[in-house]
Amino acid sequence: MGTSRSQGRNSASTLAAALVLLVLVDCALAATVNVGGSSGWTLGYNYKTWASTAKVRPYDSLFFKYDPRLHNAMVVSKADYDSCKTTSPWAKHASGKDYIKFTKSGTYYIICGVGTHCKAGMKVAVTVKW
Ligand SMILES: [Cu+2]
Structure with a gap:
């Protein structure tokens, strides 16, 4: 026994x-996931379609590539994502070569805070899960 x-x-x-x-x-x-594929982070790209097939796991890095004179990448709440509110981001990235990593499962919201880019569709909701 x-x-x-x-x-x-x-x-x-x-x-x-x-x-x-x-x-x-x-x-x-952990992988690096290029947001927007070869298009990068830009206007006129359908991030909804991209996100629907993207496989992102905790500790992967989301890579945002863009011209820092034209865009930025802000991690925001769902409410701010929905309304495109740019004044209270959780994090603001503006290097043009930003690696953003989430260590926990969940849905994360990133928008461009320049002008009306977010309203024009420069926003992405990424689901992170194992
Ligand atoms: Cu922009």
Whole structure:
């Protein structure tokens, strides 16, 4: 009886170790996802369609490539995404080569805060999940 209990513990800790290893390997394999594919972050691109097929996992980097004189990338709340409100972003990126990483599953909202670009469709809702 004692033996089988201890075996149970051992296989449980082996399983735990395997899961930790799996997560570590997954993190090490984190990918870079080009937002907008080869078009990058720009006006006149359908980010809804792009996002519907994009595979983004926690720890992946979303890469926003654009001319920093023309655009930026703001991480905002869903409400601000819906209304294109640019005055209270959670984070503002403006290098033109921005890597944005989310470590938790969820839907994240990024808009361009320049002029009326967001209203023109320069906004993306990205679902991050394993
Ligand atoms: Cu813009």
